[in-house]
Amino acid sequence: MYKVIDNLFISDVGSAQNELLLTEVNSIKAVLSIMSFNLPLKLDHIVYKHIELMDMESEDILSHFEESFTYINSFRTKTPPESVLIHCQAGRSRSATICAAYLMKSSNMTSSEAIEVLDKAVPKGVYPNEGFLEQLKMYQEMGNKIDRDSxxxxxxxxxxxxxxxxxxxxxxxxxxxxxxxxxxxxxxxxxxxxxxxxxxxxxxxxxxxxxxxxxxxxxxxxxxxxxxxxxxxxxxxxxxxxxxxxxxxxxxxxxxxxxxxxxxxxxxxxxxxxxxxxxxxxxxxxxxxxxxxxxxxxxxxxxxxxxxxxxxxxxxxxxxxxxxxx
Known part of the structure; x- marks a missing residue:
């Protein structure tokens, strides 16, 4: 489990079910799962959201950027702020794409800048598939928002x-x-x-x-x-x-x-x-x-x-x- 920015973490599915990492080490209050299946193990005091998505270039992850941003921000903007974990199976593609989109919108970054932040946070780097990278570029071209008339x-x-x-x-x-x-x-x-x-x-x-x-x-x-x-x-x-x-x-x-x-x-x-x-x-x-x-x-x-x-x-x-x- 790795800290991306304050109160925002990224991990694989194993860390997302590790009670010690979730509660005692990182004080996670909310989890966003980006996988084809839901987490089998959940903690009662943590809020969970699941987006069903496979790590395939043909998948539409773009349509989930806005709902993910709203979910993450609803915890990070609390007083005091609460920490959110985004994870997928390996913590390198789906979760990295959603995290990058969040950084782009919240900090007015380009897709390349957001990926660079994630690469620095995750020791082995992140590797969104080519389809997801293209959708991040589309998001950037729309001004880091979903423009229905674009x-x-x-x-x-x-x-x-x-x-x-x-x-x-x-x-x-x-x-x-x-x-x-x-x-x-x-x-x-x-x-x-x-x-x-x-x-x-x-x-x-x-x-x-x-x-x-x-x-x-x-x-x-x-x-x-x-x-x-x-x-x-x-x-x-x-x-x-x-x-x-x-x-x-x-x-x-x-x-x-x-x-x-x-x-x-x-x-x-x-x-x-x-x-x-x-x-x-x-x-x-x-x-x-x-x-x-x-x-x-x-x-x-x-x-x-x-x-x-x-x-x-x-x-x-x-x-x-x-x-x-x-």
């Missing part, structure tokens, strides 16, 4: 679901982009005058006081400009469909300016639900006039600029009209 988070969540293609019967509510015509609070369509209000889509509330894209044939509102997903035209299109996107810059001006890309790539909009769930690929048709707007493919598709976008919800610009808010 392009980084949107594409990360979509890729997570795309990697699980065999189980696409349902998407989390926070993955869906709002339908401009649907008010989920009332279950009715929205008037044009209400487009400047806020729309809830699951736990994502976003301001829709922005531009709208319409079906060119029937003028049905299809998506907001905030639902656009951008990509980097300098990224090549060779290699594995998932790995080729790793570590790339996800911002590109081509889509908004229309200089190269012939299609818009968007988040899955709520009206697409009946078309895209449980199916690997297919057509995207207007929910009103049924004219073809584009295609989707959970394995990805190549844009006209040469970039491979995965997963792909692609709407052809020649079928879409841009309607700026006035």
């Amino acid at each position: 392009q980084i988070l949107k594409q990360f969540l979509l890729k997570k679901f795309a990697a699980n293609m065999d189980n696409l019967a349902k998407l989390d509510d926070n993955v869906w982009a709002p339908d401009p015509l649907y008010d989920p609070n009332k279950g009715t369509t929205m008037s044009s005058s209400s487009l400047t209000s806020a729309v809830d889509c699951g736990d994502r509330t976003k301001s829709v006081n922005n531009d709208v894209y319409k079906c060119k044939k029937c003028r049905r509102d299809l998506f907001f400009s905030s639902s656009l997903l951008f990509h980097n035209k300098d990224v090549g299109a060779t290699g594995d469909v998932f790995k080729r996107r790793k570590g790339t810059n996800t911002t590109c001006k081509n889509q908004s300016q229309g200089t190269i890309c012939s299609s818009y790539f968007v988040e899955p909009v709520k009206w697409m639900e009946i078309l895209i769930l449980g199916v690997l690929d297919g057509k995207l048709c207007c929910p009103k006039c049924r004219s073809k707007l584009g295609n989707f493919n959970w394995s990805g598709a190549q844009c006209s600029c040469g970039v491979w976008v995965c997963p792909s919800f692609q709407l052809h610009k020649n079928a879409i009209d841009f309607s700026p808010q006035t």
Whole structure:
């Protein structure tokens, strides 16, 4: 068991069940377990929290950063402060990632700086797997917080679901982009005058006081400009469909300016639900006039600029009209 900063410790699973280390040596008051199974041995006077997670690159540890921070801080900010232990199986990857995220947010560190602090605290160093390191970098790029409107988070969540293609019967509510015509609070369509209000889509509330894209044939509102997903035209299109996107810059001006890309790539909009769930690929048709707007493919598709976008919800610009808010 090693002290990282005041009232924050990291260890393996063995030390997390050692009563002497927990109570007499380090006065631990709370334990955060990051493992695939819960601790079999617990002490009555210690508060426990368990996050079920395996040490695999494909695991989504990013989604647990905020709840972990809240839990840890609830003890460290008491008067007097109480000590918290974060542990996993070996104390080198999962617990180190959660600890690094806490340091980043609480002390405004970069991911590299947080890992360096942990390396100094743990004699043999810490070794978060590559997937966890990438998620720490995403967290840093979002300003050490979970930004639900961030392009980084949107594409990360979509890729997570795309990697699980065999189980696409349902998407989390926070993955869906709002339908401009649907008010989920009332279950009715929205008037044009209400487009400047806020729309809830699951736990994502976003301001829709922005531009709208319409079906060119029937003028049905299809998506907001905030639902656009951008990509980097300098990224090549060779290699594995998932790995080729790793570590790339996800911002590109081509889509908004229309200089190269012939299609818009968007988040899955709520009206697409009946078309895209449980199916690997297919057509995207207007929910009103049924004219073809584009295609989707959970394995990805190549844009006209040469970039491979995965997963792909692609709407052809020649079928879409841009309607700026006035």
